Amino acid sequence: MTDAILRVTGLHKSFGDHHVLKGIDFSVAAAERVAIIGGSGSGKSTFLRCLNFMELPSLGTVALDGREIGRPAGGDGARYYPEAELCAVRERVGMVFQQFNLFPHMTVLDNVMEGLVTVKGMKRAAARERAAAELEKVGLGAKFDAYPGRLSGGQQQRVAIARALAMEPEILLFDEPTSSLDPELVGEVLRVIRQLADEGRTMLLVTHELGFAYHFATKVIFLADGVFHEVGTPDEVLKQPRQERTRAFLARYTEFGF
Amino acid sequence: MDYQFEFALVLRSLPVLLRGLVVTIQLWVPSILLGLAGGFLLALARLSDRAWLRLPGLLYIELFRDTPVLIQLIWFFYALPILIGAELSPFAAALLGLALNTSAYAAEIFRGGIQSIGKGQWEGARALGMRRGQILRRVILPQVFKRMLPAFTNRAIEVAKMSSLASVLSVHELMYQGRLLSSTYYRPLEILTTVAFIYFVLIYPGTWLSARIEKSLAAKA
Numbered sequence: 001m002t003d004a005i006l007r008v009t010g011l012h013k014s015f016g017d018h019h020v021l022k023g024i025d026f027s028v029a030a031a032e033r034v035a036i037i038g039g040s041g042s043g044k045s046t047f048l049r050c051l052n053f054m055e056l057p058s059l060g061t062v063a064l065d066g067r068e069i070g071r072p073a074g075g076d077g078a079r080y081y082p083e084a085e086l087c088a089v090r091e092r093v094g095m096v097f098q099q100f101n102l103f104p105h106m107t108v109l110d111n112v113m114e115g116l117v118t119v120k121g122m123k124r125a126a127a128r129e130r131a132a133a134e135l136e137k138v139g140l141g142a143k144f145d146a147y148p149g150r151l152s153g154g155q156q157q158r159v160a161i162a163r164a165l166a167m168e169p170e171i172l173l174f175d176e177p178t179s180s181l182d183p184e185l186v187g188e189v190l191r192v193i194r195q196l197a198d199e200g201r202t203m204l205l206v207t208h209e210l211g212f213a214y215h216f217a218t219k220v221i222f223l224a225d226g227v228f229h230e231v232g233t234p235d236e237v238l239k240q241p242r243q244e245r246t247r248a249f250l251a252r253y254t255e256f257g258f
Numbered sequence: 259m260d261y262q263f264e265f266a267l268v269l270r271s272l273p274v275l276l277r278g279l280v281v282t283i284q285l286w287v288p289s290i291l292l293g294l295a296g297g298f299l300l301a302l303a304r305l306s307d308r309a310w311l312r313l314p315g316l317l318y319i320e321l322f323r324d325t326p327v328l329i330q331l332i333w334f335f336y337a338l339p340i341l342i343g344a345e346l347s348p349f350a351a352a353l354l355g356l357a358l359n360t361s362a363y364a365a366e367i368f369r370g371g372i373q374s375i376g377k378g379q380w381e382g383a384r385a386l387g388m389r390r391g392q393i394l395r396r397v398i399l400p401q402v403f404k405r406m407l408p409a410f411t412n413r414a415i416e417v418a419k420m421s422s423l424a425s426v427l428s429v430h431e432l433m434y435q436g437r438l439l440s441s442t443y444y445r446p447l448e449i450l451t452t453v454a455f456i457y458f459v460l461i462y463p464g465t466w467l468s469a470r471i472e473k474s475l476a477a478k479a
């Protein structure tokens with residue numbers, strides 16, 4: 001594939017002597033939507049976080065538009081990543097966290113404006129306009145002046161999505177965006193994500209909402225033992241998994257089905 | 259007990275003591291300001307992911323916190339000039355000692371404050387493409403400043419009292435004048451009580467303010 005926006009080659013990540021990711025090759029093309037599933041502690045977050053360098057890869061490269069990020073340092077495949085370059089990557093690869101990570105001392109509007117003003121250097125008036133538009137889009141037009149602490153989890157997560165969207169990233173990473181929400185609030189967040197899918201955005205989503213993954217994704221990845229155990233269309237991976245390991249994992253979700 | 263407390267002596271000593279108070283303030287305020295500025299930089303060094311910044315920062319902070327202030331002041335007056343080959347005036351030595359000592363304590367307050375902010379805030383900001391300095395300035399420090407205020411007030415109070423140690427270097431501050439007067443008149447009770455009272459008037463507004471701030475912060479939480 002030559003039209004990959006983002007390409008990962010030979011990615012390894014270790015924390016001390018804990019080898020979490022063991023050689024991953026992967027690429028995303030524009031408008032692809034990738035759902036990543038796998039057991040707890042299997043490295044899903046770590047993989048996602050290597051894509052916007054919240055974690056630095058131990059080995060291997062991440063390339064945006066064919067250009068490898070960072071530069072070789074020493075002969076053993078290690079790389080040096082200057083802060084400025086990583087900040088530029090993160091402007092293009094946005095991220096939404098399980099815990100929202102909003103700034104509690106700023107209003108909802110200021111949360112969304114922050115990146116526009118400090119990172120993109122926008123004038124406050126223009127930033128306010130853009131932030132307001134993003135908040136309207138996620139259905140929070142009435143909450144501009146509220147502080148995050150006053151919002152429900154679902155609302156906070158929608159602010160976090162608006163904050164990421166405002167930066168106009170080319171790729172959006174979602175790390176279990178609904179896992180810390182009460183069940184009745186999951187829907188409002190998933191609806192926003194589906195709306196982004198309808199707009200043709202490029203997204204990667206780590207999730208345990210297999211039903212949503214099935215409808216949302218163009219590609220599903222089952223991550224286990226630090227490698228992509230099974231990759232395919234939602235039908236292939238979620239309905240007709242070829243690997244025993246994948247079947248066992250999925251079986252746990254249907255155990256208490258009714 | 260038929261001790262005659264001589265108020266007249268108190269009144270007569272007041273002009274000299276107030277001159278001492280001025281010098282005390284001249285030591286106090288700059289040590290606090292320099293200590294805060296230095297402490298902030300030290301805290302950054304202490305929190306750096308680079309060992310060549312972190313370890314010297316740690317050594318500096320522990321040296322100043324784990325040795326007597328009196329020795330530090332005397333050292334800056336008698337020992338440092340030998341090392342750098344230049345005289346320091348007693349006032350300069352005392353100011354230097356107090357400011358550096360304060361910076362070590364302030365660094366620990368800043369560090370505690372910065373570390374009290376959950377790492378999620380850093381993550382959220384980093385994911386937007388903000389740089390470390392921007393995150394500190396825009397996200398972290400605005401939140402910790404309020405929390406650190408009581409600790410800084412306490413430190414300011416300590417420094418006011420600590421400045422009395424400068425009297426051993428013959429800096430003409432409040433304590434020095436008090437000791438001089440009490441040995442001149444052989445009336446330590448009157449003079450030192452007055453000196454203590456002046457310190458109290460100088461410091462009490464600080465403790466009062468600190469308590470108020472703590473209370474209002476607790477009410478908001």
Ligand SMILES: Nc1ncnc2c1ncn2[C@@H]1O[C@H](COP(=O)(O)OP(=O)(O)O)[C@@H](O)[C@H]1O
Pocket residue numbers: 015018020038039040041042043044045046047
């Ligand atoms: N910063 C870190 N330091 C040390 N170990 C980590 C760190 N982040 C993750 N790990 C470890 O890496 C493994 C994968 O973690 P993670 O990617 O969070 O898994 P998942 O998101 O699939 O639940 C876990 O064993 C976890 O303890």
Ligand SMILES: [Mg+2]
Pocket residue numbers: 044045046175176
């Ligand atoms: Mg995770």
